[in-house]
Amino acid sequence: MASSGFVELERKYDVDDHSPLPPLHELPGVSRVEQPVEHQLEAVYFDTEDLLLASRGISLRRRTGGEDAGWHLKMPAAGGRREFHEPLGDHAGNVPAPLLQLVRVHVRDRILVPVARLQTRRVVHRLRGPGDVHLADMSDDHVQARSPVTGAVGARWREWELELADGRPELLDAGEDLFAGAGIRPAAHESKLRRALGSRPVPAVAAAPQPRRKGPAAAVVLAYLDQQVRALKEQDPLVRQDAEDSVHQMRLATRRLRSALATYRKLLEPDTAGRLRSELRWLAHVLGDARDAAVMQERVAGMLESEDADLVMGPVSRRLEIDLGQSSRDARAAVLRALDEERYFRLLDALDALLADPPLTKLGSQPARKVVPKLVQRDLKRLKRAVKAARRAPAGENPDLLLHEARKCAKRLRYAAEAAASVAPKQARRLADAAHEVQDILGGHQDSVVARQLLRRLGAESFGLGENGFTYGRLHALEEAGAADSAARFRQAWKNFPAAALVK
Structure with a gap:
């Protein structure tokens, strides 16, 4: 059985290679910003051939490097996404059964295969509040997409992620105001996976019909x-x-x-x-x-x-x-x-x-x-x-x-x-x-x-x-x-x- 998961609350921003990091210590409630720590991450994303999970805003990846290496499943939830973790395991291609059971209703008896590979140089700035409370993490990511099969180089980009830890949601709003003042706008893509897929078509989930008294x-x-x-x-x-x-x-x-x-x-x-x-x-x-x-x-x-x-x-x-x-x-x-x-x-x-x-x-x-x-x-x-x-x-x-x-x-x-x-x-x-x-x-x-x-x-x-x-x-x-x-x-x-x- 997978863990009950936790709701991930974060905001993503598209930035160019030369954008300077705003003064994070000016955010309300932030007492200090720790010295940055760099990680080298590699993530392989799994989905069906026709991207059924992506079409429903679900991502399933196996990531090495960083503080939370392992399998990560992210599913839509009120106010953010619910995230589930499982250990790396011995075989890179074997999706852990507890996570597979959580998406079985969508993938059914279809096979999950690698659909994207991302290499990320991540620099983490940890935000601390009074009493040294861990409020949030500001991640500065330089991302390189590669083919999951051939390893051929795909798109490159840089993005920022401001993710809450024990801070209040108002901190995310304040961060968005701070970034907007520097000309930084929210990311155009909801996830790294969506950006890595590029022009690859993701099937749309049909909207429910709207019943009306005079309608059919x-x-x-x-x-x-x-x-x-x-x-x-x-x-x-x-x-x-x-x-x-x-x-x-x-x-x-x-x-x-x-x-x-x-x-x-x-x-x-x-x-x-x-x-x-x-x-x-x-x-x-x-x-x-x-x-x-x-x-x-x-x-x-x-x-x-x-x-x-x-x-x-x-x-x-x-x-x-x-x-x-x-x-x-x-x-x-x-x-x-x-x-x-x-x-x-x-x-x-x-x-x-x-x-x-x-x-x-x-x-x-x-x-x-x-x-x-x-x-x-x-x-x-x-x-x-x-x-x-x-x-x-x-x-x-x-x-x-x-x-x-x-x-x-x-x-x-x-x-x-x-x-x-x-x-x-x-x-x-x-x-x-x-x-x-x-x-x-x-x-x-x-x-x-x-x-x-x-x-x-x-x-x-x-x-x-x-x-x-x-x-x-x-x-x-x-x-x-x-x-x-x-x-x-x-x-x-x-x-x-x-x-x-x-x-x-």
Whole structure:
């Protein structure tokens, strides 16, 4: 697993060979500037042949020389770039697995190859503040680009980098003012790699369509799909790092994608939507197993902790840890395997292709204000039918299954309304909030159903092991009471549910 990384905050400037360094000691808060230290650096940058990482503002390099020799991965982050480090290792061409996992969602099963080689003579001026605090480093770089294969000389340039250490961001602003006074402007390129690539084309990432009430209906679903694909890709490396709540968030993006493709399927060619929904169902199922195992472990463990000690009979905690802990570990292992499967990579390719060149139907080109409300209304009617079926369940029909179906319909309506926010903002928000409330209530009910199944099984197994099954029965009864309460809350919430969807 790679480190959590740190956010790099810096400003770059283009300068000519004869530009004198400004008086850095005049910057606010700077007490002294250390004597400069010179380093000889060599960096080899890795990417796919078609520069997929560069197109997303990501750089991956192996650098020798200087104080931080090693592998460096830089990814876009709020306010700067997040940087991850790994040791040099024994083989110059082998990207460390922890860093490779962080970019796998972009490169997938493509090969990473050297795309640029930079030799840099760096002179570092360290800025110190009161108490000798390390505020920032001013690096004066003379850069020489070379071919990563032949070593042939390419472009030469000089640039300055002012990078924060423990200083405040205001120092960067003051530095920019100081340099501007000397006629120095910010760099034209966002990174050394971009400048080294020169005229080599870097593929552009398509901008998301802007949905409008009077615009085409397809823009509504495409903007929502784009948003969820981005969310899925953001969560992929976090899931691999086992970040908190990452599996849930990735599963949520997957479900939203699948739901939107269902609600708005008539705006896209049926074969495309159908295939994607099938593959998204597979991914959501894999993520769901991991998420459900973790939720159930937390739920039952929390109930057990709330019990009086004299009501906990036998090794209940130990049995829960053995059963649910193993289930959770197995489910996580299955997720990690799935994220490295060709099937997952092809799903990502298909999602990218859909957004890059969407196969639209004629209905998709019609005004959103006329088309979208009808599609959302269909999902509202679908929910009403499911609720009616649950409330009028005939004898012998399992009401839990019917309530679970109503929950799934509420979830689909919620996502449909979220996507339709550009068509009728207030109505869509009200509908989405109401559907979310129903979904949450019935989600708690369904969790109770699963928990009772688990407790019943563990109780039966405890009897066979010669253990006391009292506590399992008691927790089962508490879950029954909780489910009854959820059902009552659902009936109350449904009384206030919006009668209509969106006004055209």
